[in-house]
Amino acid sequence: MNYLFSPFELxxxxxxxxxxxxxxxxxxxxxxxxxxNDWHYNHYVxxxxxxxxxxxxEMTDVEPDGRISDYDLGIWNDEQIPALAxxxxxxxxxxxxxxxxIAHAGRKAEDAAVPVAPSAIPxxxxxxxxxxxxxxxxxxxxxxxRLGVKRAVQAGVDVIELHGAHGYLIHQFHSPLTNRRIDxxxxxxxxxxxxxxxxxxxxxxxxxxxxxxxxxxxxxxxGYDLPEAVEFSRAYKExxxxxxxxxxxxxxxxxxxxxxxxxxxxxxxxxxxIKQTLQVPVIAVGKLDEPAVAxxxxxxxxTDLVAVGRGMxxxxxxxxxxxxxxxxxxxxxxxxxxxxR
Numbered sequence: 001m002n003y004l005f006s007p008f009e010l011x012x013x014x015x016x017x018x019x020x021x022x023x024x025x026x027x028x029x030x031x032x033x034x035x036x037n038d039w040h041y042n043h044y045v046x047x048x049x050x051x052x053x054x055x056x057x058e059m060t061d062v063e064p065d066g067r068i069s070d071y072d073l074g075i076w077n078d079e080q081i082p083a084l085a086x087x088x089x090x091x092x093x094x095x096x097x098x099x100x101x102i103a104h105a106g107r108k109a110e111d112a113a114v115p116v117a118p119s120a121i122p123x124x125x126x127x128x129x130x131x132x133x134x135x136x137x138x139x140x141x142x143x144x145x146r147l148g149v150k151r152a153v154q155a156g157v158d159v160i161e162l163h164g165a166h167g168y169l170i171h172q173f174h175s176p177l178t179n180r181r182i183d184x185x186x187x188x189x190x191x192x193x194x195x196x197x198x199x200x201x202x203x204x205x206x207x208x209x210x211x212x213x214x215x216x217x218x219x220x221x222x223g224y225d226l227p228e229a230v231e232f233s234r235a236y237k238e239x240x241x242x243x244x245x246x247x248x249x250x251x252x253x254x255x256x257x258x259x260x261x262x263x264x265x266x267x268x269x270x271x272x273x274i275k276q277t278l279q280v281p282v283i284a285v286g287k288l289d290e291p292a293v294a295x296x297x298x299x300x301x302x303t304d305l306v307a308v309g310r311g312m313x314x315x316x317x318x319x320x321x322x323x324x325x326x327x328x329x330x331x332x333x334x335x336x337x338x339x340x341r
Contacts, residue, residue, distance in 0.1 A: 098157050288306050
């Protein structure tokens with residue numbers, strides 16, 4: 001039986017356990033240059049010391065106006081590579097593997113003078129109205145994703161994650177709420193995502209897995225639901241996605257009638273459906289901070305990996321303490337061994 005601290009393999013990726021630190025924006029870039037600094041280094045490396053199997057670096061954007069804020073990480077020029085490589089090397093030294101989430105915020109780019117999007121539809125009544133990308137600009141955006149992935153590979157990451165969730169650009173293209181285009185990217189709502197996947201795969205070493213984070217359900221009025229998410233995920237799997245990181249929401253104001261639950265593991269049914277229907281490995285996320293719950297969803301084969309977000313913000317050593325509480329083996333740094341006797 002698999003459990004939270006059993007190893008996991010996907011193509012060339014070998015993880016010592018099933019615990020994932022998901023990407024969580026730190027909004028901590030100092031000079032608005034997109035370059036990681038000591039905060040990011042300490043933030044990620046401490047979780048590697050703390051026993052996580054896979055650490056996914058936060059949303060890292062392919063152009064300056066693709067950031068949620070000017071204080072987000074970027075991957076639009078080569079000067080941003082060395083700081084990321086420094087983090088990757090240190091995380092590896094402590095036994096964890098590293099991914100990075102490549103993204104563009106689209107209409108949710110709060111500090112862009114004029115955000116861009118598939119269609120000129122604002123996120124909310126308080127948001128800026130985005131400018132609709134031309135067809136040629138969409139093709140240029142695919143190229144920006146390609147170059148971002150190329151730089152991430154140069155930085156030494158073990159896996160790439162494309163951000164297709166939470167109302168950001170790829171999500172905006174495959175959602176009927178936000179894509180009202182009449183060109184080829186409106187006729188096939190998954191075309192942009194599929195082209196980004198192909199571009200990414202072209203830069204990734206053979207055997208490196210590609211993850212896509214998706215919102216499997218939208219919570220605003222008229223939003224898509226799980227059956228539609230299964231279908232666009234099927235298209236993305238056929239295009240080359242190896243694993244889905246299954247979340248939900250983020251596309252617009254939440255409708256009271258469609259509000260998500262607040263219980264532990266409230267998104268597990270979404271991850272399980274994607275996994276079982278498409279026969280594809282998944283990462284589950286959403287109130288999985290209790291070790292017994294995280295262990296159970298692995299043991300029940302609802303998911304392959306468990307992302308622990310808020311729990312790891314509270315405790316960098318979540319994985320070490322979780323293994324101890326579950327009486328399962330995890331690699332404890334010798335310097336900390338006395339604390340677990």
